[in-house]
Amino acid sequence: MAKKVVVVGGGTGGLVAARMLATESRRLGRDLEVTLVTASERHYMPPLWSEVALGTASVDETWAPIKNAERVYGFKVLVDPVKGLDLDGRRVTTENGKTLEYDFLVLSLGTAYGWSDYPGLDKYGFHNYSPEGALELKDALFTFKGKRIVFLVPELPFRCGIYPLEMALNLRAYFESRGQEPEIAILYPGNAVRMALGEGLERFFLRRFKRHNIRYEPGFEKLVEVTEDRIVTQKGEYPYDLLVKSPPSRLPKLLADAGLAHPADPRFSVVSGPRFQHPDRPEVYLIGEHAMPPVGLLTAGVPIHNAAVIAAASILHDAFGGYMIPSYAPTLCFGHSFESGFMGNCEYWWIPEEGKWGHACYTVATGPTVRMMKDSFYRGWLDALR
Ligand SMILES: Cc1cc2nc3c(=O)[nH]c(=O)nc-3n(C[C@H](O)[C@H](O)[C@H](O)COP(=O)(O)OP(=O)(O)OC[C@H]3O[C@@H](n4cnc5c(N)ncnc54)[C@H](O)[C@@H]3O)c2cc1C
Structure with missing residues (x-):
């Protein structure tokens, strides 16, 4: 029988993980049932909200329908907020009364705002x-x-x-x-x-x-x-x-209610590196923004993208009996200052005795082309879902 993966959250981490799980298992000719459950029909690219404030983008340009991922990437999408996580029973329940069973669970719920x-x-x-x-x-x-x-x-x-x-x-x-x-x-x-x-x-x-x-x-x-x-x-x-x-930053309520607060800093979730698993439940992966600081990573989409790739590879490895799990890749971050832009690179190395990644960052490039690269990346990402 096909193993079941439930991915909770249709933002950056959820999309990257579900996309890799579905496309890689299909390419390998292996059965894996991937379902992404999310609270909103909108997959947002939040950095574009700065453009909205500056008047250079409309709100409609900042999101694409997550349901289109079914057609484009071939995994199931359920738009129905998750109400409860039953980690002992390996079940997820939704507000509209659905229950989804899983062999592997991926959680990527961003962060709540403590205004x-x-x-x-x-x-x-x-x-x-x-x-x-x-x-x-x-x-x-x-x-x-x-x-x-x-x-x-x-x-x-x-x-x-x-x-x-x-x-x-x-x-x-x-x-x-x-x-x-x-x-x-x-x-x-x-x-x-x-x-x-x-x-x-x-x-x-x-x-x-x-x-x-x-x-x-x-x-x-x-x-x-x-x-x-x-x-x-x-x-x-x-x-x-x-x-x-x-x-x-505050821990999303769903995670707090499931007992997933980090014991040393309850603003974030439990997680253990280098595979982004729950410390005691290896079938549960925490890859969202809530899981980054405890393992020494930045609270941004780029590290979450890396975490999603590692978690997806780890699930493919465990489900199919072998799939190479990449190490955490260097991350390029793009910034823009209106007419110009700048690009920084961060390199990472896992420190087992600290249970964290160490990192070193440096400037790589500046200039208007970087700004164009940043904009093209965000807009192209959303266009792929339209
Ligand atoms: C203004 C701004 C600028 C930014 N700029 C950058 C940048 O330049 N570079 C960069 O790398 N990052 C940037 N970020 C950060 C980046 O957008 C986030 O770190 C990233 O989106 C977090 O990914 P995530 O998957 O954890 O959560 P999110 O992308 O926030 O997605 C969370 C998902 O969970 C869903 N959800 C919530 N509750 C439930 C529930 N109960 N059941 C089911 N689903 C639920 C939501 O609907 C959503 O789909 C920026 C963010 C902002 C706001």
């Missing part, structure tokens, strides 16, 4: 961490006449660490063309850029910030509250006219 975990953070400021948020930020930018724009990152690590750096450079260009020169500052609780990307990429960003007059202020330690016109931290107060905020 209400700091006073005022849910009430004040704008963001583009959702399509609706991006449209609100677009209006706020269009009508902005003030002096001070502040990017606030309340906690580390947070969703897509490169976002405020990219968006701050974009906003400088956005306002320059309108003849406005607001002060732009980025506030982090710690030295996030050096911690996440290393000294090579930190140097690159510091040079760019100097050239474009962007104030980079790491190390406010702890956010106390956000008010109508200022950010209050343990180190001091920062007034703003426009606040652009990033969300604190």
Whole structure:
């Protein structure tokens, strides 16, 4: 009988894992029943929400129907939010009353946003961490006449660490063309850029910030509250006219309810490397953003893509009695600063005694072509599903 794989989550990790499982098993002439269950008919490419805020993309350009993966990649898609994970019984139940049994389970559920975990953070400021948020930020930018724009990152690590750096450079260009020169500052609780990307990429960003007059202020330690016109931290107060905020990462409820919180940091899920398995249940793979920090990886789509490939290969290996499992590949990340772009490469190595990957990153290229590569990648990814 064909082994059954259930993939929960129709975002980056879920799509990559299900696609590889279905296409590789078909190519090898082996039976594997792959079902992806997801809460939304929309497969989003979240980085394009920045384009929505800048007015250069519509919300409809940021997603493609996940159901089309049935036709394009040949796995089943069920759009029905998962309500419960029965890990002992190897079953998944959905809100519409379906039960799916599995031999292997892949979980890729992104992250939840803890906006209400700091006073005022849910009430004040704008963001583009959702399509609706991006449209609100677009209006706020269009009508902005003030002096001070502040990017606030309340906690580390947070969703897509490169976002405020990219968006701050974009906003400088956005306002320059309108003849406005607001002060732009980025506030982090710690030295996030050096911690996440290393000294090579930190140097690159510091040079760019100097050239474009962007104030980079790491190390406010702890956010106390956000008010109508200022950010209050343990180190001091920062007034703003426009606040652009990033969300604190929180474990998705489905994972918390299933007892999958990481014991050392419940904002993230349990996971063990280097195959992204549950520490005690090797048939359960955790590859979403919620599983990246515990094994030393960044909270972005690129590492999740790698994790999905390793998990899919590991399942093919166990299901078919041998399939080479790749090691974690170096990751290229693309950023853009409106008319231009930059590309960083991170190399990784597994450290068994720490149960984590170590990494070193460096700048590879800059220039408008990189920006075009980034845009083409996102748009081509979605076009493949249309
Ligand atoms: C503004 C912004 C900019 C970004 N820029 C970059 C970038 O430049 N480079 C980069 O690499 N990454 C970037 N990212 C991060 C990247 O988008 C995420 O890290 C990645 O999408 C996470 O993948 P995931 O599979 O874990 O979750 P997601 O892609 O968030 O998908 C989660 C899926 O789970 C589904 N789901 C939720 N609850 C349930 C449930 N109960 N049952 C079933 N399904 C459920 C959702 O419908 C969704 O399909 C950016 C993100 C944002 C918001």
